[in-house]
Amino acid sequence: MRLPEQFLNKMKEFLQDEYEAFLASYEQPRVQGLRINTLKISVEDFLKISPFTLEPVPWCKEGFYYREEDRPGKHPYYHAGLYYIQEPSAMIPVEILGAQSGERILDVCAAPGGKTVQLANEMKGTGLLVSNEINLNRVKALIRNIELFGIHNAIVTNVSAEKLVNYFEGFFDRILVDAPCSGEGMFRKDEAMVKSWEKQGPDYYISIQAEILSYMSRMLKSGGQAVYSTCTFSREENEAVIEDFLERHKAFQLKPIEHFKNAFGITAPVANHSDIQINTMRLWPHKISGEGHFAACLEKNRLEKEFIARAENNQGISAPREFIEFMEKNLVISFEGPYEIHGDQLYQVPKGVPSLRGLKVLRSGLLLGTLKKNRFEPSQAMAMALKKQDAQRTVDFSSRSQEVIKYLKGETLHIDGEKGWTLVCVDGFPLGWAKQTENLLKNEYPAAWRRLD
Numbered sequence: 001m002r003l004p005e006q007f008l009n010k011m012k013e014f015l016q017d018e019y020e021a022f023l024a025s026y027e028q029p030r031v032q033g034l035r036i037n038t039l040k041i042s043v044e045d046f047l048k049i050s051p052f053t054l055e056p057v058p059w060c061k062e063g064f065y066y067r068e069e070d071r072p073g074k075h076p077y078y079h080a081g082l083y084y085i086q087e088p089s090a091m092i093p094v095e096i097l098g099a100q101s102g103e104r105i106l107d108v109c110a111a112p113g114g115k116t117v118q119l120a121n122e123m124k125g126t127g128l129l130v131s132n133e134i135n136l137n138r139v140k141a142l143i144r145n146i147e148l149f150g151i152h153n154a155i156v157t158n159v160s161a162e163k164l165v166n167y168f169e170g171f172f173d174r175i176l177v178d179a180p181c182s183g184e185g186m187f188r189k190d191e192a193m194v195k196s197w198e199k200q201g202p203d204y205y206i207s208i209q210a211e212i213l214s215y216m217s218r219m220l221k222s223g224g225q226a227v228y229s230t231c232t233f234s235r236e237e238n239e240a241v242i243e244d245f246l247e248r249h250k251a252f253q254l255k256p257i258e259h260f261k262n263a264f265g266i267t268a269p270v271a272n273h274s275d276i277q278i279n280t281m282r283l284w285p286h287k288i289s290g291e292g293h294f295a296a297c298l299e300k301n302r303l304e305k306e307f308i309a310r311a312e313n314n315q316g317i318s319a320p321r322e323f324i325e326f327m328e329k330n331l332v333i334s335f336e337g338p339y340e341i342h343g344d345q346l347y348q349v350p351k352g353v354p355s356l357r358g359l360k361v362l363r364s365g366l367l368l369g370t371l372k373k374n375r376f377e378p379s380q381a382m383a384m385a386l387k388k389q390d391a392q393r394t395v396d397f398s399s400r401s402q403e404v405i406k407y408l409k410g411e412t413l414h415i416d417g418e419k420g421w422t423l424v425c426v427d428g429f430p431l432g433w434a435k436q437t438e439n440l441l442k443n444e445y446p447a448a449w450r451r452l453d
């Protein structure tokens with residue numbers, strides 16, 4: 001594989017004795033991982049039904065290596081949101097952040113959403129998750145993943161970190177800054193990254209990384225924690241960014257990443273600052289089974305006085321009549337408020353959100369559906385947030401059946417059943433909606449989600 005000469009020279013100087021082993025790792029095939037979505041199924045239960053050959057990822061108990069020929073991205077369980085396909089070393093930043101139930105968490109650079117989904121898993125459907133992505137194209141994948149994985153406590157914003165500060169000063173318990181970077185750890189996974197590095201290498205990203213971190217410092221509450229992570233190897237984008245941040249932000253210190261230290265080896269052989277060398281983490285592709293990552297955990301001192309954004313006691317609107325009728329006719333549970341309407345779209349809003357007036361918000365929580373003239377149409381996001389037993393009418397296909405593939409391709413199925421909205425499932429896990437008529441199951445699977453092959 002062709003690697004930029006400038007990159008190789010820098011790595012040689014950086015890694016010294018380890019350089020040859022590092023270089024040899026590029027001759028190895030890339031490793032593939034998936035992480036089980038515990039909002040839908042426990043690790044134990046997934047392992048009982050898993051059609052794949054899986055090996056555990058040592059630093060993430062929900063994470064597993066899979067074999068390329070298993071192609072889990074094509075399996076109906078992927079469409080049921082049972083797992084996220086994620087490069088194994090990318091699973092580490094969220095593990096380090098240690099999100100807890102009920103907390104307020106910000107994912108500043110969130111698309112396509114691997115770490116947002118992992119954060120939502122750790123929060124167990126409680127608290128408030130704000131997932132932000134500056135790039136409008138990338139934010140679409142983020143929204144799709146939030147919906148596919150059945151997350152209902154996330155707000156999705158599409159702004160720069162700077163804009164967020166106006167709304168969330170001192171607000172968050174934890175913040176993840178999975179920063180844009182030169183992507184040196186992506187070369188084996190995606191050769192296009194080599195070209196992109198040649199166009200925009202480490203120097204391009206340093207000021208962006210420093211800027212995002214400095215906005216993070218204002219949004220974290222006192223005593224809160226943040227993780228800074230990249231998938232690149234350059235010291236300038238990792239240890240040096242942290243060193244510069246700590247010099248400018250005296251209220252912060254590095255929190256040692258204790259529990260991974262002995263098991264996986266932290267190596268930053270040439271950091272200038274010994275504290276940074278000891279207390280940050282590097283996963284190297286020649287030492288672990290993964291493409292490589294850097295992570296640092298930053299803790300904000302407890303300050304005596306601090307501005308804290310107030311969570312609004314958002315009463316929202318009362319449930320629209322059409323929505324109440326929909327729930328009575330089609331569900332055995334009810335979605336509690338607060339609700340909000342944006343255009344004709346009805347949302348269930350997480351509790352404890354401050355006023356976001358003027359902010360570009362693309363999802364204000366769980367999109368329940370659309371209010372049409374005198375009726376309510378449920379969303380795909382609602383289907384994915386339900387359990388099979390929550391719906392009055394269901395059709396459950398086996399993951400090995402032809403029907404499930406037909407449904408995922410958007411085809412109408414010839415099936416008799418009770419008239420009305422029907423939740424289509426695979427082996428008991430919801431995939432989406434259909435409308436049953438006397439002998440037809442009319443497909444309501446969104447065109448943008450359909451399987452094409």
Ligand SMILES: C[S@@+](CC[C@H](N)C(=O)[O-])C[C@H]1O[C@@H](n2cnc3c(N)ncnc32)[C@H](O)[C@@H]1O
Pocket residue numbers: 090108109110111112113114115116133134135138159160161178179180181208212
């Ligand atoms: C490493 S990727 C994030 C990956 C994501 N955390 C995940 O696990 O799927 C970095 C993201 O930061 C976004 N980004 C770039 N510049 C930014 C900025 N100034 N503020 C916020 N996000 C930015 C990029 O568009 C990109 O989607």
